[in-house]
Amino acid sequence: MFNIRWSKIAIYSVLILGSVIVMYPFFIMVMNSFKPGTEIMHYPLSLPQNWTISGYVKVFTTLNMGVLFKNSLIISVSVTILNVILNAMVAYALAKLHFPGRDIIFKVVLGSMMIPAILLLIPTYTMLYNWGWVNTYRVMIIPVAVSAYNIFLIRQFLIQIPNDYLEAARMDGCNEIQVFYKIVLPMIKPVLATVGILTFMHSWNDLFMALLYLRDESMYTLQLGLYQFKEVIPGRFLEQLWAATTLVTVPVVIVFFFLQRYFIEAFTGVGLK
Amino acid sequence: MSFQDINVLQPERARFVGIENWINGIQDPLFWKALFNILYNQSIFIALTFVISLGMALLLKEITAGAGIFRTIYFLPVITSIAVAMIIFEFLASPNGPVQRIMMSVGLLDGPVFWTFSKWLPMPLLAIFNSWKWFAVQMMIFLGGLLTINKELYEAARVDGASWWTQFFRITLPLLKPQILFVMTMNVINGMQMFTEVFMIFDLQGGPYHAGLTPVLYLYKTGFDDMSMGYAATLGLLLAVVILILTTIQWKLINRHGES
Numbered sequence: 001m002f003n004i005r006w007s008k009i010a011i012y013s014v015l016i017l018g019s020v021i022v023m024y025p026f027f028i029m030v031m032n033s034f035k036p037g038t039e040i041m042h043y044p045l046s047l048p049q050n051w052t053i054s055g056y057v058k059v060f061t062t063l064n065m066g067v068l069f070k071n072s073l074i075i076s077v078s079v080t081i082l083n084v085i086l087n088a089m090v091a092y093a094l095a096k097l098h099f100p101g102r103d104i105i106f107k108v109v110l111g112s113m114m115i116p117a118i119l120l121l122i123p124t125y126t127m128l129y130n131w132g133w134v135n136t137y138r139v140m141i142i143p144v145a146v147s148a149y150n151i152f153l154i155r156q157f158l159i160q161i162p163n164d165y166l167e168a169a170r171m172d173g174c175n176e177i178q179v180f181y182k183i184v185l186p187m188i189k190p191v192l193a194t195v196g197i198l199t200f201m202h203s204w205n206d207l208f209m210a211l212l213y214l215r216d217e218s219m220y221t222l223q224l225g226l227y228q229f230k231e232v233i234p235g236r237f238l239e240q241l242w243a244a245t246t247l248v249t250v251p252v253v254i255v256f257f258f259l260q261r262y263f264i265e266a267f268t269g270v271g272l273k
Numbered sequence: 274m275s276f277q278d279i280n281v282l283q284p285e286r287a288r289f290v291g292i293e294n295w296i297n298g299i300q301d302p303l304f305w306k307a308l309f310n311i312l313y314n315q316s317i318f319i320a321l322t323f324v325i326s327l328g329m330a331l332l333l334k335e336i337t338a339g340a341g342i343f344r345t346i347y348f349l350p351v352i353t354s355i356a357v358a359m360i361i362f363e364f365l366a367s368p369n370g371p372v373q374r375i376m377m378s379v380g381l382l383d384g385p386v387f388w389t390f391s392k393w394l395p396m397p398l399l400a401i402f403n404s405w406k407w408f409a410v411q412m413m414i415f416l417g418g419l420l421t422i423n424k425e426l427y428e429a430a431r432v433d434g435a436s437w438w439t440q441f442f443r444i445t446l447p448l449l450k451p452q453i454l455f456v457m458t459m460n461v462i463n464g465m466q467m468f469t470e471v472f473m474i475f476d477l478q479g480g481p482y483h484a485g486l487t488p489v490l491y492l493y494k495t496g497f498d499d500m501s502m503g504y505a506a507t508l509g510l511l512l513a514v515v516i517l518i519l520t521t522i523q524w525k526l527i528n529r530h531g532e533s
Contacts, residue, residue: 011332012339018329019346022405025361026349028371032364044364044371118466118489119513122496122506205354207469212497223356227473230360245357252352260345 029249032242040238055239056247062240065247067218068225075140075221076203082145083199084192090146091154092180096166106155113148125212135215144203150195157191158184193262201252222248294507304508307479307486308515310396314487315464317400319457325404326411326456331445333412334419347409355406359473362402389474392482399470399485411456418452419445454527458520465516468493488512 032040033055035048043049059065093099094106124143133139161184169179185192210224220228226244229237256263298304329347333340350358365372368385376382388394422445430440446453468489471479477494479486488508496505 008336011335015329015332015336015339015343019343022347022350025358025365025405026353028365029357029361041369044369045374114462116462116466116513116516118492118509120509121492122502122509125496126502201352205352205356207354207356207472211472223354226356226360230473241360245360249353249357252354253349256348256352257345260348263348 026249029242030246033239033246035239035242037238040242052239053243055243058237059240059243059247062237063225063229063244064217065225065244068220068222071137071219072204072222074137076200078137078141079144079203080196080200082141083147083150084196086146087150087195088154088185088188088192089180091151091158092184094151095155095158096161096163096184097176109148109151113152128213134213135219137219139213140203140209140221144209147199150199153195154188154191157188161187190262193259197255197259197263200255204252290503294504295511297504298507298511301508303483303486303491304488304511306483307488307491308512310479310484311465311467311487314396314400314467315460317397318403318464319460321400322404322408322411322460323456326408327415329408330412330415330419333416344409344413347412350406351409353406355469356473358402358406359470363474366398366402389485390481392484395471395475395480395484403470414452414456415449418449422448450527454524457523457527461519461523462516465512465519 028044031048034051034053036050036052036054039046039049090109094102094109128134128139128143165183165187166179169183174182205223206221207223207227210221211227214220214224226248229244230241333343364370366388367373368387373382373385377384386394388398426444426448427440430444435443466489467487471485471487471490472493474480475485475490477490477498479490489512492505492508492512495508496502
């Protein structure tokens with residue numbers, strides 16, 4: 001008994017130490033956002049001595065936060081909605097409908113997960129550039145509206161649902177579309193939540209695509225705005241930089257806390273197949 | 274495209290150059306430097322995250338109360354954007370920043386280190402920081418695997434008098450093979466494509482000595498700064514070939530290990 005208790009204490013100590021290490025950078029981030037700029041430079045270790053929210057106030061004028069937030073929201077929300085609906089439809093077809101060539105299509109979808117994204121970067125860019133899509137919302141939304149990984153995730157969930165449910169619905173006179181909307185969608189809510197949060201997070205945090213495709217400041221997303229802000233004036237406007245990083249991080253953290261149960265399950269499940 | 278000299282802005286002037294791009298790519302010292310950098314980074318990152326995430330997964334498996342809270346906390350770095358994370362990292366690790374101050378005050382460090390100007394430090398430091406950012410994903414995958422292992426196996430081993438380490442190497446590791454394989458494959462595919470991390474801290478040259486240059490950074494510079502798309506496409510293909518080779522070697526290695 002004695003032994004077991006001590007090992008529990010040791011385990012908890014290590015886990016708590018881990019949490020402190022994980023949280024410390026975030027703590028610093030939030031604390032810095034409440035310090036005046038000079039204090040960030042000279043006293044990186046101390047808590048704010050003169051609490052101020054001037055960073056938050058000023059960042060809205062220097063960085064055009066409103067526009068950046070709007071762009072990021074339009075893009076992330078559209079990408080998320082499209083991904084949830086379209087991938088669910090594809091996965092449903094691949095899991096529950098019978099048509100010629102289905103297995104081949106599924107193998108192609110799986111195979112495309114294995115191709116490194118970098119291979120397609122230049123050809124995709126050239127194509128989208130020639131279509132005149134650069135610097136529009138659609139260039140950030142349509143190419144990522146369907147994802148092989150999400151299709152795979154939803155399909156794995158769908159094949160666990162017994163066909164009897166669907167058969168019963170069809171007997172009662174539902175057509176395929178009604179079966180999908182009335183029976184299937186409500187049953188796969190957990191996996192749809194997972195796909196939703198993964199997609200939202202990915203889209204919200206993306207810098208690379210924004211860097212490639214967005215040119216006008218009026219189109220910039222938060223991440224791109226943050227990058228520009230950091231590059232243009234290194235070492236100046238520190239309080240605003242930290243206020244901005246905090247503001248960029250908060251939305252994903254909020255979404256995460258609401259949906260974290262599904263989200264963490266998604267990661268646990270992926271390796272198992 | 275890899276057989277052409279293309280500038281996206283003037284597509285009418287594209288010309289066919291045969292395998293010239295491929296020869297240039299194979300002889301390009303900067304490409305190999307970038308490749309070396311990323312391998313240097315990844316070998317440290319993979320080893321470090323593997324130990325941390327498996328260790329944490331083993332500890333989390335042992336407890337029930339509070340496990341959810343720890344998992345949530347550990348996931349916070351994962352959901353933070355790379356851009357934000359790099360701003361935090363640059364501040365934490367700067368010569369004037371908290372980490373170096375703490376290390377100097379306890380005597381671990383003689384003077385401030387300007388690691389962004391160093392030849393060898395950027396990649397290890399990035400690897401350590403990336404372990405902080407990503408370990409939770411791997412930890413959760415391992416934890417998922419650990420929870421599926423049949424408890425009776427451990428009971429039987431304990432009856433036979435097997436020590437904790439024997440149980441770990443004979444039961445836990447072999448049965449975790451699918452998860453390990455999955456994690457390692459994802460590591461190689463994602464890790465080889467590192468871009469935002471170095472782009473946030475170093476310029477397109479990868480900083481002094483090109484110590485922060487990664488293949489994707491170099492590809493981005495070639496394609497979108499020097500505007501030679503054909504060559505950039507070739508570099509992309511070359512990188513994909515390297516990734517394919519590495520993944521295959523890895524599968525072979527881990528599979529053989531499991532069977533012996």
